[in-house]
Amino acid sequence: MRFRLSQTAIDTGAARGELLDLGAGGYVAFEGWVRDHNEGQEVSRLEYEAFPELAVKEGERIIAEALRRFPVRHALCIHRVGTLSLRDMAVWVGVSSTHRGEAFDACRFIIDEVKQRVPIWKKEHYRNGDSGWVNCERCAAAPGHAH
Amino acid sequence: MQLNIHYYALMREQAGRSEETLETSAATPSALYDELSARYGFTLAREQLKVAVNSEFSDWSRRLAGGDAVVFIPPVAGG
Numbered sequence: 001m002r003f004r005l006s007q008t009a010i011d012t013g014a015a016r017g018e019l020l021d022l023g024a025g026g027y028v029a030f031e032g033w034v035r036d037h038n039e040g041q042e043v044s045r046l047e048y049e050a051f052p053e054l055a056v057k058e059g060e061r062i063i064a065e066a067l068r069r070f071p072v073r074h075a076l077c078i079h080r081v082g083t084l085s086l087r088d089m090a091v092w093v094g095v096s097s098t099h100r101g102e103a104f105d106a107c108r109f110i111i112d113e114v115k116q117r118v119p120i121w122k123k124e125h126y127r128n129g130d131s132g133w134v135n136c137e138r139c140a141a142a143p144g145h146a147h
Numbered sequence: 148m149q150l151n152i153h154y155y156a157l158m159r160e161q162a163g164r165s166e167e168t169l170e171t172s173a174a175t176p177s178a179l180y181d182e183l184s185a186r187y188g189f190t191l192a193r194e195q196l197k198v199a200v201n202s203e204f205s206d207w208s209r210r211l212a213g214g215d216a217v218v219f220i221p222p223v224a225g226g
Contacts, residue, residue, distance in 0.1 A: 032226050048225070049156050051218055053202040055225075079225055091226050111226060119199075119218075120225035121156035133157040135222035136191065 003059025003118075004078045005050050010092045019074045019096035027096040028103040030111050034088045038134070042127040046084045051119040055079075062113040070106040072097040077110055079120060090122075148172075148213035150179065157221050162187045176200065176217060177207040183219075191221055 012029070019027050034046050063075050075095045084090060093110045097103035114120075122134045150169050154162045162183070173179035176198040183189065197220040198205050211217070 049159075050225075051153070051155050051199070051220065054199050054204070054218070054220075057202065058204075115224075115226035117223070118225045119155070119220050119223055121221065122224040123156070133221070134224035136157045136224075 001056060001060065002063040002076050003056055003114075004076075005052055005055060005081050006078050007080075007082050010078050010080065010089050012089075012092055012094075015076055015078055015092055015094055018076055019094050021073045021096055023098060024073045024096040025098050026100050026103060027094055028100070028107045029092065029094040030107050031089050032091040032111070034084050034086050034090055036086050038124060041124070041130075043086070043124050044127050045086070045125045046090070047123040047125070048079070048081045048084065048090065049121050049123070050079070050081050055118050055120055058118045059114060062110055062117065065113070066095070066106045066110050069109065070095075070097075070102045072102050072106045075106060075110060077114060079114070079118070081120070148211070150211060151214070151216040152179075152183070153216060153218045155218065155220075157191070158189065158219050161189050174210060175208050176205060176211065176219075179211065179217060180207075180219060189219075196221055 036043055066075050073096045077093045079091045093107050095103045095106045123131055124134055125131045150171055152169055153166045159165055173182050180193050199218040200215050
């Protein structure tokens with residue numbers, strides 16, 4: 001599978017090895033890390049939860065689209081699920097290619113599409129003790145109030 | 148008919164469960180969401196969600212069949 005969910009730390013060395021190809025002139029990787037702030041809040045840790053069957057299916061579709069759109073050799077994406085600490089790697093995308101330009105483009109395409117389409121959710125835990133599901137809490141339908 | 152509902156993330160917390168088998172007369176995912184929303188007080192409007200039936204994205208107006216597995220998908224936040 002070219003899109004995977006992982007319960008444990010992502011082995012980037014092994015993942016990179018899967019992209020090696022005698023015809024590839026290089027590869028581009030993106031690592032998403034857990035940072036200590038988001039939208040003005042101090043973040044202490046994250047939880048990622050996935051709908052596994054559909055997440056893998058949609059992730060595979062994104063990789064297949066990238067391979068059709070861009071003339072690259074191989075592409076792979078691994079996304080963490082479970083509890084992550086600051087500095088942990090949440091997602092890894094790697095693309096090998098004959099030439100570098102397409103590898104950058106395909107890598108960007110994959111991470112952008114994954115963030116928008118794959119059913120994975122992120123709960124942020126804040127230093128002040130609050131927590132919230134990103135993109136869900138603040139967009140919750142506000143209680144109706146008349147003007 | 149009986150449906151299998153799986154809940155993730157915010158939906159799981161608001162429903163207070165990860166899954167359930169439900170006897171319902173809801174003919175579509177849309178009607179099912181209304182029914183479950185009334186029961187659990189989901190805070191998200193249906194327009195903010197997507198829905199999957201049998202592990203594939205689905206229209207809200209699809210006709211449900213007994214044994215279908217339904218998942219309501221709140222806004223995603225991978226990466």
